C-alpha cells in the first residue's frame with residue numbers, strides 16, 4: 009500500500025507563486041538576477057501580496073493580485 013500525494017494542495021496561489029518565482033527574478037533597480045531567490049506570498053483572502061527583496065541592492069519588488 010503506497011501513500012499517494014493528492015493534488016489537493018495545488019491551489020491558484022501556489023501556481024501564481026511558482027510563476028513569479030520562475031519569471032520575475034530580475035531586479036528592476038540594479039539588474040541583478042536572483043537565481044536562488046523566491047517570492048514570498050501573503051494573502052488576505054481576496055488579495056495576494058507578493059514580495060521579493062533583491063539580495064544585491066535591497067530593492068523591494070512587490071506585486072499585488074486579486075483573487076476572484
Ligand SMILES: [Zn+2]
Pocket residue numbers: 035036037038039040062063064065066067
Ligand atoms: Zn537590485
